[in-house]
Amino acid sequence: MLHEYIASCNIREKVALSLIFKKKIKIINIRNFSQLPGIKDFEIDLLCFVDKLTDGTIVKINENGTKLLFFPGILKNQKFEYKIKSFRSISYYIEFFFYVSLFLLKKSEIKLTGIRSSNVDTSLELILYMTIPLLRKLGFDNMRFKVYTLFFSPMYNTELIILFPAYQYKRHFTLITPGTIHKIRLLNTYSDQIFFGRKEISNFFNHNSVFSSYDFKILELKIFNSDIKFQTVAIISETTEGCIFGEDITLSYNNQKILNWSKIIAKLIMLFLDNILFGSCVDTKNHTILFLKMLNKKDKFSSTFSIGKLTFYDVMFLRNLKKISGKIFSIKYNCLSKKFCVNFNFL
Structure with missing residues (x-):
C-alpha cells in the first residue's frame, strides 16, 4: 500500500516513519506555491544519508522536484561516515538518526562531518547535553560521543562521532x-x-x-x-x-x-x-523521540510522560503517524495540573 501525502511539511519525519514501519510513501505538490517549488538540496542530501544508512532503499523524484516516491529499505547496523553537502547543520541529520535508532538491533557507529550550528536547526550543544542524556535514560545507557574541530576546512568546522549501543528494552517508562x-x-x-x-x-x-x-x-x-x-x-x-x-x-x-x-x-x-x-517533563525539541520510543513494540508495557503543551509540530507528527501506522496516542488534558498526559499502551 502506498501512503500519499500532500505538500512538503516535515519530509524528514515522513521518511523516518516510512523506514520504521516499512511503508512506501508518495509526497506530491512539494512547495507548489513557492517561488522555488520542489524538493530542496538539503532534503536530497538527507535522502543520500538514508541511502548510506539502509540497504535496498529506492527514491524517485520527478523532473521539477514536486513529487517524491520513497520505497524504504532495511536499516543497517554498521560503522559508517557521511559528509554533509548542504547548509544544514549536523544536528539536522543526527536527529533523524536518533528517530530510527530505537529500531536498530545492534550497535552502530556513525561519523558526521559538517557545520556545527545554523540558525535554522537545533544547536549541537542541545543535542549533546539535552537529547543524548534523554536517550541514555530511554535505554541507550552506554552511548558515547566525540566532537572534533576542523581548523582549516572552508566548508566544515565539526566532526561528530557517536557510538550507538544496542537498544536495551525497558519494561516501563514514566x-x-x-x-x-x-x-x-x-x-x-x-x-x-x-x-x-x-x-x-x-x-x-x-x-x-x-x-x-x-x-x-x-x-x-x-x-x-x-x-x-x-x-x-x-x-x-x-x-x-x-x-x-x-x-x-x-x-x-x-x-x-x-x-x-x-x-x-x-x-x-x-x-x-x-x-x-508550562510544567513540561520533556523539552519540546525531544517530543518526537519520546513518541517513537512509545511505539516500539518490543517495549510491551505502557509508557507515560507529561508535557506542558502540544506544539504544532507535535500535532503534525501524530497525524502523520496515525496515517502511516494506524497507531493512536491517548492524549488527555489535566485541568488541575494544566498539563497534557500522553499514553500509548501495547497490552
Whole structure:
C-alpha cells in the first residue's frame, strides 16, 4: 500500500516513519506555491544519508522536484561516515538518526562531518547535553560521543562521532513530575569573531533576579575555524527529577548586523522559560523521540510522560503517524495540573 501525502511539511519525519514501519510513501505538490517549488538540496542530501544508512532503499523524484516516491529499505547496523553537502547543520541529520535508532538491533557507529550550528536547526550543544542524556535514560545507557574541530576546512568546522549501543528494552517508562530547577548552564560557542561575549552576558544575568537563586554558570567554547563565522548561545537547565530543558539561538555573519544583543538574550530567556512554566517533563525539541520510543513494540508495557503543551509540530507528527501506522496516542488534558498526559499502551 502506498501512503500519499500532500505538500512538503516535515519530509524528514515522513521518511523516518516510512523506514520504521516499512511503508512506501508518495509526497506530491512539494512547495507548489513557492517561488522555488520542489524538493530542496538539503532534503536530497538527507535522502543520500538514508541511502548510506539502509540497504535496498529506492527514491524517485520527478523532473521539477514536486513529487517524491520513497520505497524504504532495511536499516543497517554498521560503522559508517557521511559528509554533509548542504547548509544544514549536523544536528539536522543526527536527529533523524536518533528517530530510527530505537529500531536498530545492534550497535552502530556513525561519523558526521559538517557545520556545527545554523540558525535554522537545533544547536549541537542541545543535542549533546539535552537529547543524548534523554536517550541514555530511554535505554541507550552506554552511548558515547566525540566532537572534533576542523581548523582549516572552508566548508566544515565539526566532526561528530557517536557510538550507538544496542537498544536495551525497558519494561516501563514514566516521566510525569518535572521537579524544580536547581542547575542552569549558559553555553557560549563562537568562532574567531563574536557578537557579544562573557562580559555582556554576565552583566545581563547579574541584573536578572530570575537566575540569582540557582546554581548558574557561564561556559565558553571557541571554535578555531575562521572560515565559518557564527555564535551560538544555549541555556540548559536540570531539575531535581532529572528533567533537562534547553533553548538556543545561533547568529551567523550572513545575518543582518546585530544592533541590540540584549534583546536577543531576552528573547532566548523567554523561549526557555516558556517550556518550563508550562510544567513540561520533556523539552519540546525531544517530543518526537519520546513518541517513537512509545511505539516500539518490543517495549510491551505502557509508557507515560507529561508535557506542558502540544506544539504544532507535535500535532503534525501524530497525524502523520496515525496515517502511516494506524497507531493512536491517548492524549488527555489535566485541568488541575494544566498539563497534557500522553499514553500509548501495547497490552
